[in-house]
């Protein structure tokens with residue numbers, strides 16, 4: 001048995017952009033995920049951060065094979081899922097579950113909580129004995145902090161935080177090893193958000209879970225994760241243990257991202273140096289050549305950054321960075337300079353926005369198939 | 371004298387066959403000329419309705435408003451629609467969370483700016499066009515002349531928010547209200563917009579009401595902060611005082627709930643228990659009492675009034691029977 005539970009190797013997800021009356025012409029691709037390598041260890045929490053549209057959700061879905069990768073491999077517990085289909089894949093999927101951002105849209109409003117919870121168990125043949133199932137549901141509800149009277153109630157009778165607890169309980173019914181939580185707390189108010197974060201931490205202890213937590217909130221990710229990967233325009237630009245990444249962010253984008261996060265402490269805020277990035281995120285349908293960040297990078301060096309895509313390389317044990325000049329930046333040998341913002345034309349008719357309902361399934365069971 | 375004086379503002383939505391909703395339940399605060407004042411609280415606590423009421427932008431039917439909002443000695447709540455529209459063109463500007471829905475989708479950006487300049491500052495079309503390009507430039511929109519002819523959907527979210535700020539500033543307001551202006555934006559774009567707002571209000575001496583659910587945003591930007599809970603201000607203090615010594619258990623609870631970027635991994639969060647569904651009405655006692663770790667018997671029997679903290683150097687008011695001790699927070703040294 002290896003230390004690694006799940007691994008993606010040079011994984012790519014390119015969505016075709018279709019045009020024409022019957023959408024029969026492919027005029028380009030959205031390079032949502034464009035060559036990512038990462039491995040998640042058994043029992044750890046891996047956090048994935050980056051701004052909207054950088055490919056976090058797509059990577060999470062590709063890892064579970066909910067979205068078919070264009071290229072690359074997914075290896076779960078030593079088993080290559082790439083070529084796997086049908087029944088074997090379905091069986092594997094029990095071991096990896098997903099928790100979504102908006103619990104309301106991922107819970108069928110016509111189903112009672114009991115029926116929502118039993119559904120997954122039934123699909124995987126785990127609902128064999130009525131009494132055992134009832135007992136298991138009660139114990140799950142207590143684990144996620146809901147009263148056992150919840151079973152007969154419907155999603156709309158619960159608050160946002162409670163619905164997220166239902167979503168988490170649903171993922172747990174099939175005894176998964178890996179949970180991909182896509183923005184699990186971003187729809188919640190901070191007081192409730194903290195409750196759910198603590199719950200996720202407790203459940204990890206209780207059930208020995210491995211997490212991939214996807215979030216745009218860097219403070220949440222840093223709090224909950226053992227290791228963090230930072231994405232920019234479809235690629236991983238930096239990866240390090242959570243505390244190390246905060247102490248020494250090396251990629252210029254990570255530095256800018258960290259410096260932009262407001263901290264609820266005026267003393268810190270007054271002293272902080274902000275790295276303000278110029279301009280907007282380029283479109284993932286037209287990613288810049290060379291380093292994808294070079295159009296906004298305050299450390300960009302002519303020629304090399306514009307033409308040669310930096311590989312993600314290990315710079316210190318456990319610390320990987322995709323920047324040609326990471327060492328020089330760390331040593332202060334090259335200094336940041338002003339950047340002229342470039343115009344980013346909005347793709348009016350093109351790709352689906354990250355918030356588009358098309359970008360995610362309505363329910364886990366729908367996504368996992370019968 | 372205060373530029374804006376809001377007193378005991380109440381807004382109730384009444385719909386036939388439904389329980390009335392008290393969106394704002396007695397909000398009072400002041401804004402001094404040139405000051406940046408924060409209204410902070412979780413969703414549903416009445417921030418947006420407060421802003422819309424001051425701006426005269428509430429829907430015509432439904433809401434029942436009482437109290438007072440005096441701007442420069444004029445009672446805004448008793449102005450006619452026309453007078454209010456005039457005020458909005460002259461003295462008051464507003465920026466919303468979602469710029470796309472507050473920009474006109476079928477009118478080019480430039481025209482939306484020049485319209486304001488022609489109507490409210492009496493400029494000719496020609497002057498207005500020059501000024502509009504200048505404004506877009508000031509809010510950091512690259513290549514402003516070309517942008518004048520473009521439509522809102524052709525701009526990114528961040529650029530749209532800049533355009534909206536340009537429109538709000540076109541009439542040189544004395545008070546700008548920004549309602550969650552960066553909530554829909556990514557964090558690096560948020561940082562750009564916050565820096566822009568801070569510079570603009572400083573340079574033009576515009577007063578700003580910053581509405582947000584994000585205490586981090588408040589920490590960096592506001593002179594004075596009002597913390598709202600269930601339609602009322604529960605604590606008000608200067609920025610440094612509020613964060614150094616949160617006195618209201620709700621403020622204290624919020625600050626302990628937020629994961630901080632600069633806190634080491636593994637520190638456990640101390641969330642506020644329950645949710646707003648547990649609130650009791652302010653008329654009974656303290657709305658926060660059912661969730662409050664400091665609650666006493668009196669809290670569910672007597673409504674706490676807003677009172678000043680006396681005998682201390684900071685200038686603070688709070689609404690609480692049993693505030694958090696003035697001790698150090700989380701072992702941090704007092705400054």
Ligand SMILES: Nc1ncnc2c1ncn2[C@@H]1O[C@H](COP(=O)(O)OP(=O)(O)O)[C@@H](O)[C@H]1O
Nearest residue numbers: 015032052053054055056057058352353354359
């Ligand atoms: N099903 C899809 N079809 C076409 N484009 C998509 C689809 N899903 C996502 N995208 C595009 O891929 C990019 C990455 O999206 P996503 O993975 O949702 O980003 P994130 O989760 O980081 O916000 C975005 O540009 C998005 O519009």
Ligand SMILES: Nc1ncnc2c1ncn2[C@@H]1O[C@H](COP(=O)(O)OP(=O)(O)O)[C@@H](O)[C@H]1O
Nearest residue numbers: 383391392393412413414415416417418419420
């Ligand atoms: N037009 C309306 N009709 C009925 N209720 C409303 C309306 N607008 C707001 N509310 C209610 O008023 C309360 C306060 O809303 P709001 O001011 O938007 O909160 P915030 O901006 O602090 O999130 C909420 O309970 C909300 O549901």
Ligand code: SF4
Nearest residue numbers: 291294297305323324
């Ligand atoms: S490779 Fe160049 S452009 Fe990219 S982050 Fe490093 S310095 Fe900036």
Ligand SMILES: [Mg+2]
Nearest residue numbers: 056057058354
């Ligand atoms: Mg996403």
Ligand SMILES: [Mg+2]
Nearest residue numbers: 417418419550
């Ligand atoms: Mg609001």
